[in-house]
Amino acid sequence: MASEGTARRAGGETVTPAEAIAELVQLSADVRSALLLDARGQLAAASDAEHGEAMRAAARELLEHADADDQGDHEVAQVEVTAPDAAVFCVRVRGWTLVALADRDALPSLMFLDMRSVLAKLEDHARGAS
């Protein structure tokens, strides 16, 4: 993994990005795979190490297209793509980008809730941006 950062629980307990990914997969039965990117867009953790790098490249491409489509001056904060066979969700918070691949029928509102709940436990990573 490219990043050795840590995540922090509200009570002060720290977890690694890998543990945060594991928590998301455990939290949501609809999640098939998940990955976490740091502020530089590098892979911090993935539910499947073998496919993590290929998924990271595709996720970054997706986010670049989302930002290009956005008419505002800011980055897109969340992306939801429902394809015929699966759904992709991305959430950006404080330098972290959490990407989840889920079943097509996953409810977006619940997916974003679970993803934000995991991201809330990560410490601020914005200072890692280049």
Place this chain on the structure above:
Amino acid sequence: MKDRRSPLKRVTGIAESVAAGARRRQEGRTPRVVLYDAAGHSRLVAPHSASHDLLVDAAERLIDSSPPRP
């Protein structure tokens, strides 16, 4: 109650129902892209626009690069 429509109208009605169902299923399978800003405001990307196609292509590459389903 007995259906008093002519056989031709009944057949036409059934065909229309089948076609409408197929149309609904097709619409349900059309890829959908929604972008959200930091305030949580959502925006549906126009289906079949160039941007929509780029985003769906990238999402499908991500799906294709994921582990196969058990």
